[in-house]
Amino acid sequence: MVDWGGLFEFDDDGDDGANQSVPLDEQQQRRENMLETMLMMSEASKRAAHWVEEIISNNEGRMKLDKEGRLLITGQLAYYRVNINAFLSKFNNPFDYNSFDSVEVHPKSGLVESPKTACVQIRTSGSMPAYDFLGGYILGLMNDSASWLEESMHPLRRTLFDIYGLSRSPLTESLSSHYAQAINGVFNWQDDTFTFNGTNGWKWRINFSNPLGQGYEILYQKPRQTWWNSMFSDHVKETTGHHTMSGFFGLVEHLSEAPKLLKTASEWETDPIFIRKVASVYPALAKVLIHRIEDENYSADQIYSFYDEPIESDEAERVSILDDIIRQTVWA
Incomplete structure (x- = not known):
């Protein structure tokens, strides 16, 4: 026999709440309200079940x-x-x-x-x-x-x-339309590139034509420039693997908000190599970062990744080299 009292933590022999004096007609009304609610829910589920069958029937071809x-x-x-x-x-x-x-x-x-x-x-x-x-x-x-x-x-x-990648596929039409509206993005399927707007007059280009690369080539164009500058030849190999640079959708979202976003981003919110790469060619960002890298407690090998572990020694070395470029940019 199920011990309902033990299950719901009340005493079968007496419970103050259950034994409160309530008129029988009021108890009956409460029971009827409960039954009505359950029946209404049952009818709603029945109507919804017929609706599901109708959906499948009306779309039998699909x-x-x-x-x-x-x-x-x-x-x-x-x-x-x-x-x-x-x-x-x-x-x-x-x-x-x-x-x-x-x-x-x-x-x-x-x-x-x-x-x-x-x-x-x-x-x-x-x-x-x-x-x-x-x-x-x-x-x-x-x-x-x-x-x-x-x-x-x-x-x-x-x-x-994962199934289709960036090759021409059933995704192409809706993906192209979405990014064209959101960030003025344009796919060039002959050159295997995707070009889109950043902030502050910057433009970004992702080249996905290298089948041997782990990541993409990332290029940028500053205001009034008619040429493209390479930032990474393989962004996966050349950054720390920060989540904002992982995957096509996250990468596009992050770049489309740069360089403006980087002025207020902490080490946790962007890739430490990426932000320094941008700062090395963007004095406005370099002037923001200089206060961080000149702090007496700052050390490149104490930068933590989003896995809560210090970045690798070779990554810290690249950060240090970029720090020196930023210093030269600011103090020149």
């Missing part, structure tokens, strides 16, 4: 159930396989984690034996029936080109980028 009960969705950017049974199991147990397992992501060229996965989330509200959540989820995957660049869709964005 949504199909396999014999294991998994839903295969044809998106505009990829194929997705959703484990519906796992969702139903979670719905049956409301105390389980209210989310999906990872969804399989397959390239548009066809299903693969070892697909990549993504933990895709959608915004929900506490009053949303579970099947409304499911309906919004599968519609979002079917219309992936309209949602994959949203910040909340970062796991899907990363997975799609």
